[in-house]
Amino acid sequence: MSALIDGRAAAPLVNASRFRAAHEGEWDRLDQLVTRMEKRSVRALSEDDILALPLLYRSALSSLSVARETSLDRALVIYLEQLCTRAYFQLYGVPDTATRQLGRFFARDWPLSIQLLWRETLICLILTVAGVVAGWWLVATDPSWYYSIIPDAMSGGRDPSASAETLRATIYGPQEDGGLATFAAYLFTHNSQVAIFAFSLGFAFTVPTVLLLVYNGLTLGAMLCLFATKGLGLNFLGWLTIHGSTEMFAIILAGAAGMKIGTAVAFPGREARTQAAVIAGRSAAIAMAGVVLMLLVAGLLEGIGRQTVQSDAMRYGIGLAALAGWLTYYYLPRHREDRDALAA
């Protein structure tokens, strides 16, 4: 076929070859540094490496721009794209250390995210109270409603046919089969899962969340009415308050967080719809982390505290003190130098 030419000792034929020869060392070094950061952390680098990192990163970025414009070597462009992407995430996208994140969560993010939910919290509170009133009214007018509101498994013998003595025993009786801590752990995990579920259901335009809250109020109202008609209303309220002040508050907040994301998607306001969803989603998620912690406290109070503390006054005292504590933590004014950091 055609003649062969001898290309030995000639200058490189294409830009990519020259370019590779000039910069491959830098790319290699950046690759090594980024790999070390990915495998361990930025602390694995020496001071020299850390000083060199931004320079290497920028030179790789400019290599990428040049390669895209002047070279047809696809492998080179793809390699540089991947290298720059990895370096970008190591330089710009790395989260804070765990301790700093935790500190900020307790000091600022948690209470602030709850404060941002105040409107939804109020609505959820009203919904729950409406549920309680409705539940009470229904059972007061016709006790047979009780059976349709509260499933058999949940009532555990607490129904209108039970005598006052049986009901009293459910409030003050000793825990059936020991295992207070197990009971607490069960309550915590179960309630938290339900709360997370209620939160995520909020995405469906909050309808399921509202239903859950109202139903929650209905059961409470029905039970209250049942115990009140047997003359045990205040005792039952004490039995409930010790953990219920925390637990109901947490459930209302979970509903509020779900409502926040649902309404943000449905009514984005001035923001673009996705942007509104992101702002609401991120702050509501922080509130949810707080709710899970609240339910941990509630689980401990319910599983252990309620069974060991038998006097009404103590039960009311602990429950109301817990409520006061939460309210102070959340709503006490605090200086908010960078409130927008939550949404960022």
Place this chain on the structure above:
Amino acid sequence: MRWRRNRAPKAPASLRRSFITPEGVDLRLELASAGTRASAFMLDILILFISLIFATIAIGLLGIAGASGEIFLILWLVGAFVLRNGWFILFEMGGRGATPGKRLLGLRVIARDGGRLTGGAVIARNALREIEVFLPLSFLGMQAAQGAADGFLTLFALCWTGIFLFFPLFNRDRLRVGDLLAGTWVVNNVRAKLGADLVAARAEQPRRVFTDAALDLYGIYELQTLENVLRAGQDDAIATVAATIRRKAGLPDDGDDYGFLADYYAALCIRLERAMLVGRRREDKHGTVGRR
């Protein structure tokens, strides 16, 4: 068929997204496909289940051996809760931004705005998994438990929850409901080696020369396809491509397919690059040949 002609040519659905760094360079991130995402999730669930089963067995054995079974029951309850909710959250909050399943498949979660991946975002995108995965599963479980008693209701429920489950397929950015709400997306983040310089590899030895007519056959797109063929190094593909080029250019077969293709690649690369540097970029073989 007038309506068909009027329709604008549809660009192929690409998963590349423009992503401009503060330095002003577009990184052109590649989003993970729905299939890869699903496989990563399956992997994670598999690892989760296996660790849960092993933990259960270990706790069961310890509970039988020791008298204080209560501690282990608590451990199990809390451990299962933490595994179910914490697995994704804790791993994604770490520096790698990926669960083990995602890491195995070379994926990474990032904030869509290019900022840091905050704890709030990670919690949001994973808490929403409850309605994406758990809700459909619970309806399926209900169906299994009740038989076909509420057939239509279950069907309706499945359709409703299916919206959340298959949400990534309904938008072009492959966002889950959780991604939408957390402002995140999942990108391919693999570590690649720099491939060898194909032109320089041929520069050190005698090369074939080609006529202008032979080199005018193709553009940049075909050049890069040829590069892929050469790098993949599959014999039958190389033989097919070499035969095609020889036929089009009217060249005789000299028995060395790889050498021929490598030389043709180098010559075409040099020619197209020179044209490109003086502003005559030829995207593909349909593009006009630069005037001489």
